[in-house]
Amino acid sequence: MIEFRGITKRFPDGTEAVRSFDLVVPAHTTTVFVGSSGCGKTTLLRMINRMVEPTDGTILIDGDDIAGRDPVKLRRSIGYVMQNSGLLPHFTVAENIATVPVLEGANRKKARAQALELMDTVGLDRGMADRYPSQLSGGQQQRVGVARGLAADPNILLMDEPFGAVDPIVRAELQEELLRIQREVAKTIVFVTHDIDEAFLLGDQVVILEKGAQVAQRGTPDEIIEDPATDFVASFIGADKGKRALRLKQTPHGTVVVDGEGRTQGALIEDGART
Numbered sequence: 001m002i003e004f005r006g007i008t009k010r011f012p013d014g015t016e017a018v019r020s021f022d023l024v025v026p027a028h029t030t031t032v033f034v035g036s037s038g039c040g041k042t043t044l045l046r047m048i049n050r051m052v053e054p055t056d057g058t059i060l061i062d063g064d065d066i067a068g069r070d071p072v073k074l075r076r077s078i079g080y081v082m083q084n085s086g087l088l089p090h091f092t093v094a095e096n097i098a099t100v101p102v103l104e105g106a107n108r109k110k111a112r113a114q115a116l117e118l119m120d121t122v123g124l125d126r127g128m129a130d131r132y133p134s135q136l137s138g139g140q141q142q143r144v145g146v147a148r149g150l151a152a153d154p155n156i157l158l159m160d161e162p163f164g165a166v167d168p169i170v171r172a173e174l175q176e177e178l179l180r181i182q183r184e185v186a187k188t189i190v191f192v193t194h195d196i197d198e199a200f201l202l203g204d205q206v207v208i209l210e211k212g213a214q215v216a217q218r219g220t221p222d223e224i225i226e227d228p229a230t231d232f233v234a235s236f237i238g239a240d241k242g243k244r245a246l247r248l249k250q251t252p253h254g255t256v257v258v259d260g261e262g263r264t265q266g267a268l269i270e271d272g273a274r275t
């Protein structure tokens with residue numbers, strides 16, 4: 001469990017990126033921070049592994065104040081996956097995945113064997129182990145990034161817009177893969193996105209943020225969709241445009257689901273029917 005208590009971050013130029021932020025991130029579930037550009041999501045995430053130090057307040061991991069932890073050790077014990085994967089260009093795929101275990105003193109042969117296993121986990125062909133990042137597609141690079149994040153077998157995985165730079169089809173594939181991996185590994189994941197649909201798909205807990213990391217609403221996707229707390233939230237999730245208020249419509253071919261403007265969003269099928 002990660003706990004933010006009264007966290008404020010003011011940068012030296014006076015920008016208050018985060019103001020008095022409180023939140024409990026339960027273990028073994030996915031919490032998503034979602035909000036517009038500049039609202040403080042990345043700053044919140046980077047304070048968990050001390051890449052950014054808070055100006056005020058306390059962050060606890062499993063009850064321990066992280067201010068008392070060695071920053072380098074803390075950082076290596078937490079997985080971090082970023083947009084554009086952040087891979088080292090002169091390292092092969094396997095070497096990239098094994099970076100942290102090798103830094104931590106793991107035997108190279110063992111680290112490589114583990115990297116190959118992680119390639120299976122994230123759905124990458126082992127034949128790519130000796131390629132360089134520039135020889136992979138954007139989606140494959142992101143898979144390597146996820147494998148690297150998991151390599152030290154961390155309890156916590158931080159993901160900063162990890163699927164932001166890939167096309168929508170690959171993005172949907174990566175989201176499904178992450179859901180599958182999370183069913184297997186059950187890490188405590190903190191995921192940052194500005195895409196509300198991604199937040200609702202991946203999040204057990206979704207935290208909608210406004211400027212200064214002010215919490216507009218926090219809850220499960222169901223709770224937020226059923227009862228948006230404010231006009232801002234309703235607008236952010238598209239409820240005001242009828243995007244979330246779906247109706248059934250009969251057609252000659254069956255029943256479809258339409259949004260507030262009558263646009264077809266999907267077909268209604270019987271439970272247990274083939275999709």
Ligand SMILES: Nc1ncnc2c1ncn2[C@@H]1O[C@H](COP(=O)(O)OP(=O)(O)OP(=O)(O)O)[C@@H](O)[C@H]1O
Pocket residue numbers: 011012013015016017035036037038039040041042043044194
């Ligand atoms: N090192 C810094 N010095 C000064 N201001 C900063 C610094 N890093 C971030 N900020 C500012 O803090 C605010 C929050 O930034 P942050 O990167 O956390 O937002 P974000 O929600 O992750 O945005 P995005 O979705 O665009 O990445 C912004 O106004 C940003 O300009």
